[in-house]
Amino acid sequence: MAPAAFDANTQLNYARHIKYWRRNLKTLLPHFYTSNDSNRMLLALFTVSALDILGDLDAALSAEERQGHIDWVYSCQLPEGGFRPWPGSNYGPLRSEENKNWDPAHIPGTFFALLTLVVLGDDLEKVKRKEILTWLVKMQRPEGSFGETLGDGDFVHGGNDSRFGYMATAIRWILRGDLEGPCEGVPDIDVDKFVNCVRQAECYDGGISEAPFHEAHAGFTCCAIAALHFVGRLPLPPSQKPDSLIRGVTDVPKTLHWLVSRQTLTLDEDDGLDTLNDETDTSETCHDAHTFVKLSSRPSAQAKSNLKGRPHIHFELEWVGVNGRCNKVADTCYAYWTSTPLQLLGRLDIIDRQPIRKWLLDKTQHLVGGFGKVTGDPPDMYHSFLGLMVLAMFGETGLQDVDSALSIPHPVVRSTLHSTHLSTMRNSAPPSKKRKIAVTAPEKIEFDFSAREEYLTGFHKRKLARIKHAQEENAKREKEEKLRFRRELREQRKVDLEKHVEEVNRLVKQANGDLDDIIAGETSGDDDDEEEFKGFQEPEPINQEDEYVDEDKYTTVTIESVGISKAGFSRPGEEDEEAVAKRKAEEERKKAEEEEAASKKKVWTKAWPKNSERPKKKKKKFRYETKTERKAERMKQGLKKRKQKEARTAK
Structure with missing residues (x-):
């Protein structure tokens, strides 16, 4: 007690x-x-x-x-x-x-x-x-x-x-x-x-x-x-x-x-x-x-006199x-x-x-x-x-x-x-x-050894458990935040894609304003048996004269070489002795030049690759056709096939 x-x-x-x-x-x-x-x-x-x-x-x-x-x-x-x-x-x-x-x-x-x-x-x-x-x-x-x-x-x-x-x-x-x-x-x-x-x-x-x-x-x-x-x-x-x-x-x-x-x-x-902001303060206490x-x-005595008449707390x-x-x-x-x-x-x-x-x-x-x-x-x-x-x-x-x-x-x-x-x-x-x-x-x-183990490690275990729980909660929050961010990103991308498609369609219509009319005319012609599509109309030439060449009016001429010597005209394949000597001398000279060039030819090594001096060919860039170009190409092919069909029918 x-x-x-x-x-x-x-x-x-x-x-x-x-x-x-x-x-x-x-x-x-x-x-x-x-x-x-x-x-x-x-x-x-x-x-x-x-x-x-x-x-x-x-x-x-x-x-x-x-x-x-x-x-x-x-x-x-x-x-x-x-x-x-x-x-x-x-x-x-x-x-x-x-x-x-x-x-x-x-x-x-x-x-x-x-x-x-x-x-x-x-x-x-x-x-x-x-x-x-x-x-x-x-x-x-x-x-x-x-x-x-x-x-x-x-x-x-x-x-x-x-x-x-x-x-x-x-x-x-x-x-x-x-x-x-x-x-x-x-x-x-x-x-x-x-x-x-x-x-x-x-x-x-x-x-x-x-x-x-x-x-x-x-x-x-x-x-x-x-x-x-x-x-x-x-x-x-x-x-x-x-x-x-x-x-x-x-x-x-x-x-x-x-x-x-x-x-x-x-x-x-x-x-x-x-204590100066205590909620218990009243007008009677005045701090x-x-x-x-x-x-x-x-x-002091002055303080005692100031406290007279006030409630004692x-x-x-x-x-x-x-x-x-x-x-x-x-x-x-x-x-x-x-x-x-x-x-x-x-x-x-x-x-x-x-x-x-x-x-x-x-x-x-x-x-x-x-x-x-x-x-x-x-x-x-x-x-x-x-x-x-x-x-x-x-x-x-x-x-x-x-x-x-x-x-x-x-x-x-x-x-x-x-x-x-x-x-x-x-x-x-x-x-x-x-x-x-x-x-x-x-x-x-x-x-009790189990109680001793709990006493010696209890504080540390609980601390580790709190840290692990905090880490798990933090990972859970991060995962939820990542999912929410991805969901918002997908929605934003969807909205941006729709806006982009609308903008592209608007630009395509603006660039090819009359293409829709042509397509509409062709469609109505197929449905109502009206005039078919005759192809794209070429613009009228300005200050240009048409030139037409009839190939049937010309004759094909083959030009052959004729060797002329002092003795007169010789037939093709016949050569005189002087020409033969010149030709052999020329062949020997060319052969000597080729042998000399072969002796000076560089041997292939790592420092001198085989094709190092050859210029590399540039790769051709492949360009994809646009949707409008593919559509126009299909229409041209269809027009061409109809003309061929009409030609076969006319025969």
């Missing part, structure tokens, strides 16, 4: 959330997490911490499984200190001085590994404390910021925002506590320089950004305030006397105002809160009611989301990034937790368990874990207490950590015994 301050009708579905996180623990993750394989240590922390918040970690893990997970985390520890975020970069026995820069210690990986060990109940005895603390000092840059990894020549790689400072100070606090300065030969980070870095990133509106003069962001604000909390440099309460230490968050009221202002009514991308929606300070917001920057949509994770700094500053009570809780449970809680990023999104491990953290901070019944600064359950872990801090071992006291964990008999877990 939910607390009295909360709506009892809105409940956290514990069974679904436990089932969701047990799936993540016992089975393979969906293929969408493939790109996060290098963040496997973070996914492990999310899984065990979420089950611990739900109170199901002891039932989900046997003692052997718990120890196996602890051993896996230690397998990612490097000999020189620090942890890698996943085992994929482990060279094993092939690791050397030459290739160790490709398998470096990692600030986020070390932070997540230590927290995972703490949640699993390990005493951190196997952690290389001195090596990690020495390496941590090298990870700080001269201006005070921290990076991600260490390269050649102790060059610090990675970003320089408050996220890495938060994880570095958390590692320092876990391994050495609140003690500042060198201890047992182990150097310490420069806390003052780090605090100056945080102060330089403060914005005019009270938030904190990743770098000076950038936009304030709830995530960077949370990391910066939590880091100041770990190094003990948060502002002192007014009841305490100021000290000489450099402290961060120079204007606490402005920072609180900025954090509270992250509450928003824009719960998804389609929401557009425009005064909208001032109650804004989260501002108390009204009380607004109870059903859902309120939280964003990370101004004018952004609500996001599940920012409920945590905003609530944590408020709790560390001791003012978690100034936000409206009831509508935020209702928004998380009604809008972003998913049916299969877990939380999505925004309304309607499928669950993911990041938002599902931070959603549980926020509800645990709000005091949700059934959830374990949490340490919001470390993002892990059970604040009593702090005392456990302090018992193993480096500062408590100054007197070389024997190491403390391992903390015994009261483990109850784990509940037997039976998985």
